Amino acid sequence: MAIYINEPAHTFNEYLLIPGYTPTSCVPDKVSLKTPLVKFKKGEEPEISLNIPMVSAIMQAVSGEEMAIELAKNGGISFIYGSQTAEDEAAMIAKVKAKKAGFVFSDSNLSPENTLADILALKAKTGHSTVAITEDGTSNGKLVGIVSSRDYRVSRMNPNEKIANFMTPLAKLITAKYGITLSEANDIIWENKLNSLPVVHEDGKLHAFVFRKDYDSHKENPNELLDDQKRFIVGAGINSRDYAERVPKLVDAGADVLCIDSSEGYSEWQKITIEWIRKHYGDKVKVGAGNVVDREGFLFLAKAGADFIKVGIGGGSICITRETKGIGRGQATALIEVCQARDEYYEETGIYVPVCSDGGIVYDHHITLALAMGADFVMLGRYFARFDESPTPKRTINGSIVKEYWGEGSNRARNWARYDLGVGEQKLHFEEGVDSYVPYAGPLKENVDKTIAKIKATMCNCGAITIPELQDKAKLTLVSATSIVEGGAHDVIRKEKDGSDR
Numbered sequence: 001m002a003i004y005i006n007e008p009a010h011t012f013n014e015y016l017l018i019p020g021y022t023p024t025s026c027v028p029d030k031v032s033l034k035t036p037l038v039k040f041k042k043g044e045e046p047e048i049s050l051n052i053p054m055v056s057a058i059m060q061a062v063s064g065e066e067m068a069i070e071l072a073k074n075g076g077i078s079f080i081y082g083s084q085t086a087e088d089e090a091a092m093i094a095k096v097k098a099k100k101a102g103f104v105f106s107d108s109n110l111s112p113e114n115t116l117a118d119i120l121a122l123k124a125k126t127g128h129s130t131v132a133i134t135e136d137g138t139s140n141g142k143l144v145g146i147v148s149s150r151d152y153r154v155s156r157m158n159p160n161e162k163i164a165n166f167m168t169p170l171a172k173l174i175t176a177k178y179g180i181t182l183s184e185a186n187d188i189i190w191e192n193k194l195n196s197l198p199v200v201h202e203d204g205k206l207h208a209f210v211f212r213k214d215y216d217s218h219k220e221n222p223n224e225l226l227d228d229q230k231r232f233i234v235g236a237g238i239n240s241r242d243y244a245e246r247v248p249k250l251v252d253a254g255a256d257v258l259c260i261d262s263s264e265g266y267s268e269w270q271k272i273t274i275e276w277i278r279k280h281y282g283d284k285v286k287v288g289a290g291n292v293v294d295r296e297g298f299l300f301l302a303k304a305g306a307d308f309i310k311v312g313i314g315g316g317s318i319c320i321t322r323e324t325k326g327i328g329r330g331q332a333t334a335l336i337e338v339c340q341a342r343d344e345y346y347e348e349t350g351i352y353v354p355v356c357s358d359g360g361i362v363y364d365h366h367i368t369l370a371l372a373m374g375a376d377f378v379m380l381g382r383y384f385a386r387f388d389e390s391p392t393p394k395r396t397i398n399g400s401i402v403k404e405y406w407g408e409g410s411n412r413a414r415n416w417a418r419y420d421l422g423v424g425e426q427k428l429h430f431e432e433g434v435d436s437y438v439p440y441a442g443p444l445k446e447n448v449d450k451t452i453a454k455i456k457a458t459m460c461n462c463g464a465i466t467i468p469e470l471q472d473k474a475k476l477t478l479v480s481a482t483s484i485v486e487g488g489a490h491d492v493i494r495k496e497k498d499g500s501d502r
């Protein structure tokens with residue numbers, strides 16, 4: 001017999017937080033938003049944590065390499081979209097990992113026998129203005145000098161001039177020995193007013209560079225999410241079809257965490273995918289799974305070994321799954337039930353499996369609500385699609401600047417593997433997503449900083465300076481439709497921001 005749940009499933013918009021006691025020690029500056037990304041055992045630390053509880057959606061219109069770098073700089077991570085060839089996805093991952101915030105292996109190298117024309121051609125190709133000059137012109141040859149834009153003037157020099165005649169030779173360079181720490185390297189850069197510091201091995205061969213601009217960027221981004229080699233942390237979407245070919249390429253390219261991207265994840269396909277990963281990589285490769293909307297779905301994926309579990313079906317801004325197929329559940333209700341199952345599973349097994357609330361975040365305070373309801377982090381598509389760093393161009397529509405944003409289940413994305421449950425044909429039979437515009441909102445950092453400020457302020461209203469404390473102390477209330485109206489400005493004639501009438 002069918003099971004009926006006769007209580008309506010609710011969305012974030014139907015809840016509010018009731019403030020708790022705020023001690024004077026509870027101020028936004030003291031709030032930490034550090035949160036686990038992957039599962040861990042009681043008493044142990046997760047192998048990967050986020051510094052802000054936000055990840056960008058596994059979508060063509062959201063998570064390319066530019067988004068991944070900028071979001072990792074700000075403490076979250078992107079999951080590069082899997083609806084492209086495994087090679088292209090791996091290339092994006094490799095680009096993010098190459099953008100190191102520390103010791104940078106030189107990708108611009110020439111020998112003293114090369115010419116100014118070679119320097120210019122290389123600069124045009126890599127965009128980098130510091131070129132290592134090594135005896136054999138390789139990235140780990142014996143260092144003999146460097147060329148930066150200070151060393152030549154194109155208008156006054158012959159393009160055939162040999163590099164040996166204008167480079168800054170080794171004798172005039174300040175270098176550091178291999179083994180130096182990043183902070184020692186930065187001290188040398190600082191004391192000597194350098195732009196770059198070559199780090200060389202005992203035998204004089206080049207190891208890497210440390211750049212001043214990376215140090216400056218680190219100072220501006222204290223939340224930066226880096227791996228143990230100071231490279232940005234990045235995730236990658238996979239599917240439950242071509243994992244045997246895709247996963248090795250992504251792992252080789254340096255992906256830190258994978259996520260099975262599916263509109264409905266309570267399926268044997270996901271279990272098989274996780275088993276394959278465990279068989280070939282053990283626990284070394286981290287993989288999230290989903291999406292589910294109830295306790296059973298969560299327990300199934302947790303027992304299958306998922307490193308985190310995503311919640312949400314049909315709540316995404318571009319998603320029409322509920323209309324098309326009649327499946328889904330109000331995001332708040334789904335999240336609350338799954339987080340309760342997560343806590344019980346933790347009690348029983350001592351294994352904490354982080355929960356990600358995916359889709360349907362409209363206002364910044366929805367993020368705080370999701371965290372209060374038990375989410376460890378949230379995945380956002382529309383939110384990030386609006387920023388400079390999303391992969392889509394800006395457009396002007398009816399005088400407003402917008403960016404394009406389309407669902408992975410739309411014909412445009414053709415992400416058949418996300419929706420097609422059977423082994424079937426490689427095409428979408430019907431659309432589950434729309435193609436749309438979102439208002440352009442400027443740079444990621446500006447927006448994320450504001451969102452984070454709001455989350456921290458609300459956490460202080462609830463007397464919490466960590467996410468677990470918020471989850472413990474939060475008092476949430478359902479609101480009536482009438483009181484939702486009361487929550488916005490009402491019964492007044494609003495002025496425009498410049499003071500004029502609307």
Ligand code: RVP
Binds near residue numbers: 406
């Ligand atoms: P939102 O942040 O509300 O834009 O939702 C983003 C989420 O929507 C994604 O992380 C994904 O789970 C879901 N999605 C992506 N494409 C589609 C679709 O075409 N239906 N849905």
